Amino acid sequence: MSTSPVQTDPRAARAPRVDYRELIRDTQVHGTLYTSPEVYADELERIWYSTWVFVGHASEVPEPNDYVRKKLGPQDVIMTRDSAGEVHLLLNRCAHRGNLVCDDKAGNSTSFRCPYHGWTYRNNGDLLGYPYPNGYGGKNKLQLGLGRVPRVAEYRGFVFGSFAEEGPSLEEHLGAAKGEIDRLARLSPTGKVELTAGWLQHRTHANWKLLAENETDGYHPQFVHGSIFSVTGSPIGALYSEKSTAVTRAFGGGHSENDLRPEFRRFAEPMRWFGTTADRTPEYVAAMKQAYGEEEANRIMIEGAPHVMIFPNLFIAEIQVFNIQPVGPGECVQYSTAVQLEGAPELNQRMVSQSIGSVGPAGMLLADDTEMYERNQRGAELLEPQWLEVSRGVLRETTEENGAVVAGATDENAMRAFWRHYKNLMLEGR
Ligand code: FES
Numbered sequence: 001m002s003t004s005p006v007q008t009d010p011r012a013a014r015a016p017r018v019d020y021r022e023l024i025r026d027t028q029v030h031g032t033l034y035t036s037p038e039v040y041a042d043e044l045e046r047i048w049y050s051t052w053v054f055v056g057h058a059s060e061v062p063e064p065n066d067y068v069r070k071k072l073g074p075q076d077v078i079m080t081r082d083s084a085g086e087v088h089l090l091l092n093r094c095a096h097r098g099n100l101v102c103d104d105k106a107g108n109s110t111s112f113r114c115p116y117h118g119w120t121y122r123n124n125g126d127l128l129g130y131p132y133p134n135g136y137g138g139k140n141k142l143q144l145g146l147g148r149v150p151r152v153a154e155y156r157g158f159v160f161g162s163f164a165e166e167g168p169s170l171e172e173h174l175g176a177a178k179g180e181i182d183r184l185a186r187l188s189p190t191g192k193v194e195l196t197a198g199w200l201q202h203r204t205h206a207n208w209k210l211l212a213e214n215e216t217d218g219y220h221p222q223f224v225h226g227s228i229f230s231v232t233g234s235p236i237g238a239l240y241s242e243k244s245t246a247v248t249r250a251f252g253g254g255h256s257e258n259d260l261r262p263e264f265r266r267f268a269e270p271m272r273w274f275g276t277t278a279d280r281t282p283e284y285v286a287a288m289k290q291a292y293g294e295e296e297a298n299r300i301m302i303e304g305a306p307h308v309m310i311f312p313n314l315f316i317a318e319i320q321v322f323n324i325q326p327v328g329p330g331e332c333v334q335y336s337t338a339v340q341l342e343g344a345p346e347l348n349q350r351m352v353s354q355s356i357g358s359v360g361p362a363g364m365l366l367a368d369d370t371e372m373y374e375r376n377q378r379g380a381e382l383l384e385p386q387w388l389e390v391s392r393g394v395l396r397e398t399t400e401e402n403g404a405v406v407a408g409a410t411d412e413n414a415m416r417a418f419w420r421h422y423k424n425l426m427l428e429g430r
């Protein structure tokens with residue numbers, strides 16, 4: 001972890017502010033974990049400014065000198081691609097007097113000029129120049145630059161940053177969950193995902209962990225999303241029932257998925273996962289068969305896209321990608337975008353329309369979830385009963401060869417695993 005001489009630096013190592021051994025039990029968690037400013041301060045230090053955090057996708061800065069504004073946890077960063085093609089995460093703060101250097105959401109520029117006194121920076125963060133240099137003893141005398149997120153890494157174009165100078169590599173952090181990103185990419189005939197459809201932002205009055213836990217909670221869809229399932233005649237509700245053969249899998253590292261493949265394999269119909277049939281997407285099906293061969297293409301198109309939560313903030317929900325950004329103990333922003341698959345125009349347009357219908361401003365899916373998050377936050381602020389239950393399915397957990405813990409489609413094993421990892425981070429920093 002980065003260290004700082006400043007006592008109030010949220011990255012400075014210190015003892016946890018509260019006793020996480022007391023607050024996190026195997027099958028119960030304390031309500032104050034969602035409401036306490038001390039817990040949030042510990043999370044900044046031990047999670048958001050320490051572990052790998054999802055920031056954006058390389059396809060958002062495809063050309064040299066492209067840039068886009070992003071968040072890494074609560075930090076305002078500029079994701080740039082320099083003229084040599086390397087991706088950087090630069091803190092949007094001038095080295096002179098701390099002004100914001102970049103206002104535009106995205107653009108193409110080799111440099112950024114601070115509006116306050118005109119200091120200018122290269123898109124790799126180096127200080128390029130400043131007005132009236134004699135006041136500093138001449139040109140190029142100042143050894144300053146924009147703050148840089150010390151570690152930046154990509155997996156299949158998904159860009160992550162870590163404020164810790166050292167620690168596990170991104171691939172170590174992702175562990176078995178990276179296979180789910182592979183699975184998403186394989187749905188493209190060229191094996192490439194693009195996140196270029198633009199991001200919606202929903203400010204949400206709830207603690208970020210309520211969202212992270214909910215992403216692979218297979219217990220709620222039948223109730224919370226009953227209306228969209230009935231209106232659209234969607235078969236998705238049945239995937240999350242007691243009778244479903246789908247499973248909830250905790251990969252370790254706080255990552256988890258709802259693995260719906262057992263249900264899709266039962267039907268063995270290509271494109272069912274997308275709510276359509278192969279004959280309605282003929283160009284895509286032909287491109288997939290060309291790319292992977294008949295048998296493998298069919299398998300990919302039957303099994304469909306992953307539904308995976310990657311700790312702490314990346315949620316791949318089949319056709320959408322979410323980025324959860326904490327703002328404070330009781331507030332966060334949900335960013336969402338439609339997945340776009342290179343070489344699949346027939347699917348891409350539909351993914352955008354379906355995303356607008358489900359997670360757009362008048363969407364029918366996310367609004368219901370968000371209502372639950374905000375009600376949950378208000379409930380968690382009440383004093384009694386103090387604990388939240390995460391015991392569902394604890395008696396039917398099994399452990400797979402690679403250590404993943406599996407239980408039923410509606411079980412809470414993913415939440416238990418989330419909290420085990422969280423507790424380790426808070427107590428041991430890993
Ligand atoms: S604060 Fe940026 S140039 Fe002065």
Ligand SMILES: [Fe+2]
Binds near residue numbers: 220225369
């Ligand atoms: Fe939901």
